[in-house]
Each structure stands twice: as structure tokens, then as C-alpha cells.
Amino acid sequence: MRIAMLHWAFPPTIGGVETHLTMLCPALVREGCEVALLTGAVDGRVAAETWEGVRIRRTPLMDLNSLSPTLIRRYKDEIREELARFIDRERPDVIHAHNMHYFSYVHAEALVRIKERVGAPLILSAHNVWDDETWEELLRLRFAWDGVIAVSHYIKRELIASGYPAGQIRVIHHGLDLARFQAATPPEAVRREIREKARGRKIVFHPARMSLAKGSDIVVLAFRRVKEVYPDAFLLLAGTNNTVDWGSYQQGEIAQIRRMIAECGLEEDVLIRFFPWEEMPAAYWESEVVVYPSSFDEPFGLVLLEAMAAGKPLVVTRAGGMPEIVVPGETGFIIPRRQPDALAEKILALLRAPDLVRQMGQRARRRVAERFTLERMVRETVAYYDEVCRTRGRAERGKRSSAIG
Incomplete structure (x- = not known):
């Protein structure tokens, strides 16, 4: 054909x-x-x-x-x-x-x-x-x-x-091609770079372009609350290069989010890095928790599958097609939109419970292998x-x- x-x-x-x-x-x-x-x-x-x-x-x-x-x-x-x-x-x-x-x-x-x-x-x-x-x-x-x-x-x-x-x-x-997200696959140099920046802190990863629609502002506000009670945390934001930006809105939103990071005093606790497609598995593997608190009705959320294939629990919003992927309480949590306190609460629940992170991650990987290959x-x-x-x-x-x- x-x-x-x-x-x-x-x-x-x-x-x-x-x-x-x-x-x-x-x-x-x-x-x-x-x-x-x-x-x-x-x-x-x-x-x-x-x-x-x-x-x-x-x-x-x-x-x-x-x-x-x-x-x-x-x-x-x-x-x-x-x-x-x-x-x-x-x-x-x-x-x-x-x-x-x-x-x-x-x-x-x-x-x-x-x-x-x-x-x-x-x-x-x-x-x-x-x-x-x-x-x-x-x-x-x-x-x-x-x-x-x-x-x-x-x-x-x-x-x-x-x-x-x-x-x-x-x-x-x-x-998803599950083989890309096996432990031996992610580029080691990229993993090492992330570890050096995090300096042993537990990483919360938001694998979306920096924008208000993707909830980047909510992530920053939630992370500020997380740091107040859990100093041993680090935020990784996927970067901003080479994305479709019809209407040229993105640069203004990126500047706004960067200002928020500075105003919250988080500049030493946040890494913004562009990950080409082939390097994304490294970011998942180095992360403890993956968040995707979209503020709009996300059509599906392919990155959710990527995180699950890497064995990571998710915190997402009840928006669009994402509830078709994440099983609340089993593979992650689903929260209301634009509520940084709710996001911070679930992030903290996971950072404080390594066994829960491991169990949810195992169930997430199984769900992808069964339904989203x-x-x-x-x-x-x-x-x-x-x-x-x-x-x-x-x-x-x-x-x-x-x-x-």
C-alpha cells in the first residue's frame, strides 16, 4: 500500500x-x-x-x-x-x-x-x-x-x-515503541548532565512546551509550595526550541514563566532544557514524578505514555483525553485544572513515598504494554x-x- x-x-x-x-x-x-x-x-x-x-x-x-x-x-x-x-x-x-x-x-x-x-x-x-x-x-x-x-x-x-x-x-x-524507554536505552551523557544539575535532589519533570495551556505556570506555583516543605526537590522543564508556534504566542508566555521562576526564588532549583526526540527517555528515567497539568482539554497526551513506559507515576488534570490514559490511584493521580495546591499535594505524596512511586510506575508500564503499543x-x-x-x-x-x- x-x-x-x-x-x-x-x-x-x-x-x-x-x-x-x-x-x-x-x-x-x-x-x-x-x-x-x-x-x-x-x-x-x-x-x-x-x-x-x-x-x-x-x-x-x-x-x-x-x-x-x-x-x-x-x-x-x-x-x-x-x-x-x-x-x-x-x-x-x-x-x-x-x-x-x-x-x-x-x-x-x-x-x-x-x-x-x-x-x-x-x-x-x-x-x-x-x-x-x-x-x-x-x-x-x-x-x-x-x-x-x-x-x-x-x-x-x-x-x-x-x-x-x-x-x-x-x-x-x-x-508507543516501548523499547525506547527501557533502562539501557536513554543516552547516558544526557542522564549524567541532568544528575549533575539536580545534585542528588528528586526530580519533578514537566515534559511539555513552556506555555500557559500546558499548565507551566501552575507547575511553577505548585513547585514553590513543594520546596517549602520538601527542600530536596528539583524541577525539570522541557525547553522551548523547535516547536510549532503559529501566531507567535509562545515567546511571550515563556518570558512570563521565567519571570515567575525568578519571583518565586527558584532559579537554582529549576532546569529548563530542550530535549530532542531521541533524548526524551533520559529525562523520564532521571525523574521521580512526571506532571502534566494542562489547563485546556488535552486531546490525548502522548508524553503520558512515554512517562508510563519509563515506569513513572503521573499527576495530570481532568482534561480532555488524559483520563482515558491515567488510572487514578493506580498509575497516578488526576486533579482539577489550575489548582497548584492540589498539584503540590500529589507531588509531595509521591516524593515522600518511594514504594508508592515504584508500585505506580510498575502498573503504569504494564498498562502501556497492554493497551498503548x-x-x-x-x-x-x-x-x-x-x-x-x-x-x-x-x-x-x-x-x-x-x-x-
């Missing part, structure tokens, strides 16, 4: 969808599929390359960090031509777009035109939902997808509430490709029969 993937970004740009693609695309290749990805341009990277068997083509016309809505409208013809060239070159059996139900009507509408011309089914993976003018505009295309993959039951419910046909949507949870995700994705292709084939045969009749 030939698959044409499309998404705005790919490593070295990082984010949840980008991490998902680094696992899904090579795994599909190993299953015998031919996979090509059209994605955004990155300074210093060639326009075309092959990575782990995946043909990658980069173009500025897919780079949302540099494409404003005004520029998208200005270059709409060039965007349509770029997408058409990619599809015509790859001649796919399936066109699989990620998050094309938002950000740009021009890109999504171009794909709908192309799929009608080439006859390949068009599948959308919905990693997020929104509620604004752009979202409303793109709802005009909600019946144009031949299939929709929702990354959680929460996302499926939100899509149905927005008018997507329920029978069109399949929930396929993300999966890469193999399961790939198997369900390929089966869905086959199902959508068969359904579209029957529909096309029905149209031809009607025309003949």
Missing part, C-alpha cells in the same frame, strides 16, 4: 503530532507500506530526504510557523500546485492528512479537490479540536473526508458535537486504511452502476 502523509511539521520541529509521525511512518514502512510525507520546511534541512525508509519532502508552503492567514490566501494557487505535485508524484492508495481540519481552509480544500481527481480515499487524523472562525470555516468540509481517525474518545465526542458523522470516525489511541496502533491504522479503501471502492462501483442504469 502506498500512503501519502501530510502534516505541517516534522522533527527537528517537535510536538505531539510530530512525535506520533516519527513512530507511525517508519512502522508502516516495516509493515511493507510505501510512505511519503509532505511537511514544512526547516532552515538547514534539504527539501527532499529519506529517513528510516520514509520519503520526506519539505516546503515553505506547509510551514505554519511562517505562514499567516494572509500569506496562505496570497499563495493559495502555489499551495494547491504543491499539494497536487506531491500527490501526483507519489500516486498513493491512501492520502492521510493530520490536523488538516484546522489552521488552513486553503490546504484542506485543495486536498479534497485532489482526492476527487485521483480517486484515492482521503483520511483525516484529528489530533485536536477548536472553536473559532477558522474551525467554523473548515466544518464546511466535514463530509468530504472518507474516514476520520480520532486520537481519543474525547476528540470523537467533540467532532460529533460539531457535526461530523459519528459513523465516519474511528478512535485509534496513540501507541506501537504494534497495536499500526495494526488498527492499516486495518482502517483497508476498510476505508473497500468502502470507497463500493461507493465508486455504485456510482458507475447508477450511471449505466
Whole structure:
């Protein structure tokens, strides 16, 4: 099967969808599929390359960090031509777009035109939902997808509430390559660097980009309370480089969070470090507790699987799809949103109880191995490709029969 993937970004740009693609695309290749990805341009990277068997083509016309809505409208013809060239070159059996139900009507509408011309089914993976003018505009295309993959039951419910046909949507949870998170895997040099910075203190890790939506401000406030009663604690924040930041909001929020750290007197107790995808396991392994107190409805939370695979307990908010992953009291804790006192309480409960940390971590690793593996995700994705292709084939045969009749 030939698959044409499309998404705005790919490593070295990082984010949840980008991490998902680094696992899904090579795994599909190993299953015998031919996979090509059209994605955004990155300074210093060639326009075309092959990575782990995946043909990658980069173009500025897919780079949302540099494409404003005004520029998208200005270059709409060039965007349509770029997408058409990619599809015509790859001649796919399936066109699989990620998050094309938002950000740009021009890109999504171009794909709908192309799929009608080439006859390949068009599948959308919905990693997020929104509620604004752009979202409303793109709802005009909600019946144009031949299939929709929702990354959680929460996302499926939100899509149905927005008018997507329920029978069109399949929930396929993300999966993880567990081998990446075994004890011998994480880069030792990175682990040593983290240990040197922490100087023997127990590490609380927040593996999200620094932003208010991800609850970074709540983490800082909670950690201040933790330090007041548990001085032997250290906070590790995932850094800020190479993330999708359409609208350029992130730098202002980063500055705000850094000010909070200084105002709380925590500068000697916090390490902010950017972790490339291949270095993330090291941060989990050196941590005692992983927190993810998102302030918005997190669609799923791939980093939660990463933490669990590394055997770490989680403290998360009751937001979006995260309760589908964490079992309260067994693999971690679930708290209300934007409540630093509640977050601090659960962090302290774990820091003070090494046996509880170990037991929750063991149960977390088991849960990932049973329900959230890469193999399961790939198997369900390929089966869905086959199902959508068969359904579209029957529909096309029905149209031809009607025309003949």
C-alpha cells in the first residue's frame, strides 16, 4: 500500500503530532507500506530526504510557523500546485492528512479537490479540536473526508458535537515503541548532565512546551509550595526550541514563566532544557514524578505514555483525553485544572513515598504494554486504511452502476 502523509511539521520541529509521525511512518514502512510525507520546511534541512525508509519532502508552503492567514490566501494557487505535485508524484492508495481540519481552509480544500481527481480515499487524523472562525470555516468540509481517525474518545465526542458523522470516525489511541524507554536505552551523557544539575535532589519533570495551556505556570506555583516543605526537590522543564508556534504566542508566555521562576526564588532549583526526540527517555528515567497539568482539554497526551513506559507515576488534570490514559490511584493521580495546591499535594505524596512511586510506575508500564503499543496502533491504522479503501471502492462501483442504469 502506498500512503501519502501530510502534516505541517516534522522533527527537528517537535510536538505531539510530530512525535506520533516519527513512530507511525517508519512502522508502516516495516509493515511493507510505501510512505511519503509532505511537511514544512526547516532552515538547514534539504527539501527532499529519506529517513528510516520514509520519503520526506519539505516546503515553505506547509510551514505554519511562517505562514499567516494572509500569506496562505496570497499563495493559495502555489499551495494547491504543491499539494497536487506531491500527490501526483507519489500516486498513493491512501492520502492521510493530520490536523488538516484546522489552521488552513486553503490546504484542506485543495486536498479534497485532489482526492476527487485521483480517486484515492482521503483520511483525516484529528489530533485536536477548536472553536473559532477558522474551525467554523473548515466544518464546511466535514463530509468530504472518507474516514476520520480520532486520537481519543474525547476528540470523537467533540467532532460529533460539531457535526461530523459519528459513523465516519474511528478512535485509534496513540501507541508507543516501548523499547525506547527501557533502562539501557536513554543516552547516558544526557542522564549524567541532568544528575549533575539536580545534585542528588528528586526530580519533578514537566515534559511539555513552556506555555500557559500546558499548565507551566501552575507547575511553577505548585513547585514553590513543594520546596517549602520538601527542600530536596528539583524541577525539570522541557525547553522551548523547535516547536510549532503559529501566531507567535509562545515567546511571550515563556518570558512570563521565567519571570515567575525568578519571583518565586527558584532559579537554582529549576532546569529548563530542550530535549530532542531521541533524548526524551533520559529525562523520564532521571525523574521521580512526571506532571502534566494542562489547563485546556488535552486531546490525548502522548508524553503520558512515554512517562508510563519509563515506569513513572503521573499527576495530570481532568482534561480532555488524559483520563482515558491515567488510572487514578493506580498509575497516578488526576486533579482539577489550575489548582497548584492540589498539584503540590500529589507531588509531595509521591516524593515522600518511594514504594508508592515504584508500585505506580510498575502498573503504569504494564498498562502501556497492554493497551498503548506501537504494534497495536499500526495494526488498527492499516486495518482502517483497508476498510476505508473497500468502502470507497463500493461507493465508486455504485456510482458507475447508477450511471449505466
